[in-house]
Amino acid sequence: MKEVYLFSGFLGSGKTSMLVDVLRQLKEEGLKPAVIMNELGEIPFDSQAVDEDIPLKEILDGCICCTRGEKTEAQIQSLLYEADFDVLIIETTGAAHPVEALDAVYSPLFADELNIKGIVTVADSRRWMERNQLSPQARSLFLEQIRHAHLILANKCDLLTEAEQAKVVFELQGVNPNAFILQTSHGRVPLKLLKGLQATKAQQAIEPAQIGKHLHLSSRVIEFKRSFSQEEFEAWVRELPATVYRMKGYVPIEGMQHPMLFQYAYGLVQWLPEYIKMPPKIVMIGENVDSIPVIGEM
């Protein structure tokens, strides 16, 4: 399986600096990286930071998490098809919400091929100290990026005194008690730390994924062995805890020739008939989703 890392973080926090350094380390270890970059503008500004021999896809005209889910899926699929790589790094825009970005990346179509190792959030320590100057929306996004991270870089620590650095780490840990927090400058993170992440462990095609129990934001692949009535399936969905944020995939429904395309977000369910036979599985994204009873297995 290919390892996938999502780099998240506020505008200008140091994501590209981290990317450049991680790419260098991967190459030194003889690993082949590939990169998907998501930039808000039309011009691929940051992509110049990636060497030409590294497979690179860009999503330029929008944010990965808002409208670009399908585009991300297509970019990953074409990378899987055309490029030879071991590790995929996806750098999101500073405006991406981590749950939505994870959702855009995690498709039942290639869940068996990708091992999503986790979300690494780069936090600008100086900006964190001055977060009260941000608009409420920007501040809440900043907090969400920290809250859902599996690893946090308290970056730009060179701009802070030691006492300030300690305060920032303490406060970040308060927002996300589960993530490891590393103080960095210029996004320098040892590769070993990234490799140790386990947002989703290796998944078998049949078995539901084993997920790190102590991590809150996690994902899971659920494969169905029988079909359901739509009512029965939706009754199960209604019973799910509010901490299940997203589900999508293909569900075998009685009377339908092929599994139906199923989408779930913010409590809303959407069904669409599918004209080709897709594998009967969905992905679920939420907090500690491994402990949730699954329809057909209860």
Ligand SMILES: Nc1nc2c(ncn2[C@@H]2O[C@H](COP(=O)(O)OP(=O)(O)OP(=O)(O)O)[C@@H](O)[C@H]2O)c(=O)[nH]1
């Ligand atoms: N002093 C200091 N500057 C840093 C550090 N990390 C990054 N920078 C600078 O901050 C600026 C933004 O860094 P990038 O790595 O481009 O940040 P980014 O998150 O990719 O930025 P966007 O793509 O605009 O979201 C650059 O000028 C970097 O040189 C750091 O640890 N200390």
